[in-house]
Amino acid sequence: MRIKELIRDGVISCRSTDPITCAVAKMYMHNVGSVLVIDEDEKPVGIFTERDLVRIVAEGISLDTPLMKVMSRKLITANTSESVISAAMKMIENNIRHLPVVEEGRAVGMVSIRDLVRALMAQELSYP
Known part of the structure; x- marks a missing residue:
């Protein structure tokens, strides 16, 4: 199974100059963790995740702060033709739960560890 089979339409994003509140509002609105x-x-x-939000609240950083100052800059990505197993290994090796999917340098989706587990379980259950 390939990553392209898991991504949904659209990418939930904010600009690097947007405040933290932009990311938090979109995460809440779309029920996502990044x-x-x-x-x-x-x-x-970069990517802004629930883990970043916990750190920001713990450090008392203003929610009006631009994302560029608080986002995770180490962006680990997958491409659309990558296997689900390969993507899962990247997530395990880098201790991350969300993986942007890119094609020709542009973001086309995002997969979570939950998406990968569901796909792998479905694949496993479909074999006799």
Whole structure:
């Protein structure tokens, strides 16, 4: 199974200059645990996750702070033709729960560890 089979339409994102509240509102609205942070050319430059939010609250950082100052910059990505197993291994090796999916340098989706577990379980259950 390939990653392209798991991604949903659209990428939930905020610009790097948007405040933290933009990311939190979109995470709440879409019931997701992360938001891709993009630059003015709509290329991914970072990710903002629930873990980042916990750190920010614990450190007392203002929620008006631009995402570029608090996002995770180490962006681990998958491509659409990558296998689910390969993506899962990246997530395990890097201790991450969300993986942006890119194609030709542009974000086309996001997969979570939950998405991968569901796919792998479905695949396992479909074999005799």
